Amino acid sequence: xxxxxxxxxxxxxxxxxxxxxxxxxxxxxxxxxxxxxxxxxxxxxxxxxxxxxxxxxxxxxxxxxxxxxxxxxxxxxxxxxxxxxxxxxxxxxxxxxxxxxxxxxxxxxxxxxxxxxxxxxxxxxxxxxxxxxxxxxxxxxxxxxxxxxxxxxxxxxxxxxxxxxxxxxxxxxxxxxxxxxxxxxxxxxxxxxxxxxxxxxxxxxxxxxxxxxxxxxxxxxxxxxxxxxxxxxxxxxxxxxxxxxxxxxxxxxxxxxxxxxxxxxxxxxxxxxxxxxxxxxxxxxxxxxxxxxxxxxxxxxxxxxxxxxxxxxxxxxxxxxxxxxxxxxxxxxxxxxxxxxxxxxxxxxxxxx
Numbered sequence: 116x117x118x119x120x121x122x123x124x125x126x127x128x129x130x131x132x133x134x135x136x137x138x139x140x141x142x143x144x145x146x147x148x149x150x151x152x153x154x155x156x157x158x159x160x161x162x163x164x165x166x167x168x169x170x171x172x173x174x175x176x177x178x179x180x181x182x183x184x185x186x187x188x189x190x191x192x193x194x195x196x197x198x199x200x201x202x203x204x205x206x207x208x209x210x211x212x213x214x215x216x217x218x219x220x221x222x223x224x225x226x227x228x229x230x231x232x233x234x235x236x237x238x239x240x241x242x243x244x245x246x247x248x249x250x251x252x253x254x255x256x257x258x259x260x261x262x263x264x265x266x267x268x269x270x271x272x273x274x275x276x277x278x279x280x281x282x283x284x285x286x287x288x289x290x291x292x293x294x295x296x297x298x299x300x301x302x303x304x305x306x307x308x309x310x311x312x313x314x315x316x317x318x319x320x321x322x323x324x325x326x327x328x329x330x331x332x333x334x335x336x337x338x339x340x341x342x343x344x345x346x347x348x349x350x351x352x353x354x355x356x357x358x359x360x361x362x363x364x365x366x367x368x369x370x371x372x373x374x375x376x377x378x379x380x381x382x383x384x385x386x387x388x389x390x391x392x393x394x395x396x397x398x399x400x401x402x403x404x405x406x407x408x409x410x411x412x413x414x415x416x417x418x419x420x421x422x423x424x425x426x427x428x429x430x431x432x433x434x435x436x437x438x439x440x441x442x443x444x445x446x447x448x449x450x451x452x453x454x455x456x457x458x459x460x461x462x463x464x465x466x467x468x
Contacts, residue, residue: 116128116450116453116454116455116456117454117455117456118455118456118458119455119456119457119458120458121457121458121459121460122144122146122393122458122459122460122463123146123158123162123460123463123466124144124145124146124147124158124162124393124458124460125144125145125146125162125163125164125165126142126143126144126145126165126458127142127143127165127185127186128140128141128142128143128450128453128456129141129143129186129188130445130448130449130450131188131448132342132343132448133188133189133442134343134347134349136342136343137444137445138444138445138446138447138448138450139188139189139442139443139444139445140397140442140443140444140445140450140453141186141187141188141189141440141441141442142395142397142419142421142440142441142442142443142456142458143165143185143186143438143439143440144393144395144421144438144439144440144458145162145163145164145165145185145436145437145438145439146158146162146391146436146437146438146439147159147161147162147163147434147435147436148389148434148435148436148437148464149433149434149435149467150386150433150434150435151433153384153385153386153387156386156387156388156389156464157464157465157466157467158463158464158465158466158467159434159466159467160466160467163436165185165186166182166183166184166185166186167184167185167186168184169182169183169184169316170182172251172253177272177273178273179251179252179253179273179315179316179318180315180316180318180354181198181315181316182198182316182427183316183354185425185438187352187354187440188352188442189349189352189440189442190349190352190353190422190424190425190440191349191350191352191353192350192353192360192361192362192363192364192424193360193361193363193364193365193422193423193424193425193426194353194354194355194359194360194424194425194426195216195218195221195314195355195359195360195361195426195428196314196315196316196354196355196359196425196426196427196428197216197250197314197315197376197427197428197429197430198250198315198427198428198429199249199250199376199377199428199429199430199431200247200248200249200250200376200430200431201214201225201227201247201248201250201294201375201376202214202246202247202375202376202377202378202382203245203246203247203375204375204382205382206246206378207246208244208245208246209229209244209245210228210229210241210242210243210244210245211226211227211228211229211242212226212227212375213225213226213227213297213374213375214227214250214374214375214376215372215373215374215375215376216314216371216372216373216374216376216428217370217371217372218361218365218369218370218371218426219361219365219369219370221359221361223314223356223358223359224296224297224298225250225294225295225296225297225312225313225314226294226295226296226297226300226312227245227248227293227294227375228242228291228292228293228294228295229242229243229244229245229293230242230243230245230290230293231243231290231291232287232288232289232290232291233286233287233288233289233291233304234287235286235287236286236303236304236305237302237303237304239291248293248294250294250313250314250315250376251313251315252271252273252274252311252313252315252318253273253274253275254274254275254292254293254294255271255274255275255292255293255294255295255311255312255313256268256271256274256275256276256277256292256295256301256307256308256311256312257270257271257272257273257274257275257276257277257292257311258271258272258273258274258275258276258277259272259277260277260278260279260281260282261278261289262282262284263279263281263282266279266281266282267279268307268311269321269322270309270310270311270321270322270323271310271311271318271321272318272320272321274292274311275290275291275292275293276289276290276291276292276301277307278304286304289304292311292312294311294312294313295308295312296308296310296312296358299312310323310356310357310358313356314356314359315356316354316355317354317355317356317357319351323357324350324351324353324357325351327347327348327349327350327351328344328347328348328351329343329344329345329346329347329348329351330344330345330346331344354425364422364423364424365388365423365424365426365437366390366423367388367389367390367391367392367423367437368387368388368390369387369388370385370386370387371385371386371387371388371428371435372384372385373385373428373430376430377430377431377433379433384430388426388435388437389437389462389463389464390462391437391460391461391462391463391464392421392460392461392462393421393439393458393459393460393461394418394421394457394458394459394460394461395418395419395421395441395456395457395458395459396416396417396418396419396456396457396459397416397417397418397419397443397453397455397456398414398415398416398417398453398454398455398456398457399414399415399416399417399452399453399454400414400452400453400454414454417443419441419442419443420441421439421440421441422439422440422441423437423438423439424438424439424440425437425438425440426438
């Protein structure tokens with residue numbers, strides 16, 4: 116299988132088995148762009164490679180994920196992910212502020228707090244003044260009950276502030292989360308958000324995502340393994356926070372608004388995604404045996420629909436990662452029928468000088 120990449124971007128073609136247990140070929144194209152000014156979006160000279168493994172923030176068992184691998188065979192909707200920090204307005208330390216991301220019609224607002232602790236069951240300390248806060252789930256609601264490690268928040272094992280219903284001792288000095296959903300603020304120790312607030316990669320092991328993986332039981336082991344369970348839902352492949360997933364896909368010209376997610380040139384930054392389209396053509400060869408001789412049919416050329424299903428924004432680096440993905444059914448997992456894949460781009464921005 117030959118890949119003819121006529122773009123600036125990283126490309127991979129990966130055969131796999133889909134949820135119907137049929138062989139497919141997934142084509143992945145990943146573009147890296149800079150947004151140094153709202154008017155000028157450029158392709159970076161150094162394009163990010165396609166990731167085959169997750170990249171964690173820290174080297175420990177409870178670390179959250181900075182970048183999830185890019186090799187999902189299919190995503191039923193679009194992921195919006197932010198890797199970065201929230202910054203106090205005007206670069207002046209404050210006790211609390213909001214940080215907002217808007218991508219087209221999707222809008223997500225987080226409330227950011229300095230470090231604070233419970234004083235009693237209905238009152239917490241005045242938050243410390245802060246200048247910035249990493250948008251990581253370690254700073255959101257979750258974690259283990261500080262007095263009973265067998266009790267934990269299944270939506271975020273890495274967070275802070277979880278107090279179980281079985282908590283027996285006082286709650287004084289237990290920390291609250293630094294990041295909350297502005298529509299669901301904690302006011303009492305009994306308040307338990309359904310999900311941690313954030314904009315980053317949502318762990319495969321957390322309840323809201325893990326439920327899509329399906330049922331791995333004895334029947335699966337005996338009759339279905341290593342294929343996916345019958346109740347597997349492809350939403351499992353979507354890595355963004357549930358509130359940061361867009362039905363359908365991105366078109367590539369959406370307006371992006373960052374508020375208090377960057378300090379350059381000020382706390383509010385607006386730009387448009389590059390309107391790049393990817394044209395992918397697969398050329399198949401068909402050979403079969405007939406009357407003891409090898410017969411050939413003419414090569415088949417087919418254009419594959421490529422959807423933008425992942426947008427990762429890295430504000431501190433003024434960088435965005437856009438991933439296009441398409442798939443084609445195969446007759447065999449080895450993809451021997453595929454002769455050539457041609458990747459072309461239209462309306463690509465200029466390469467940075």
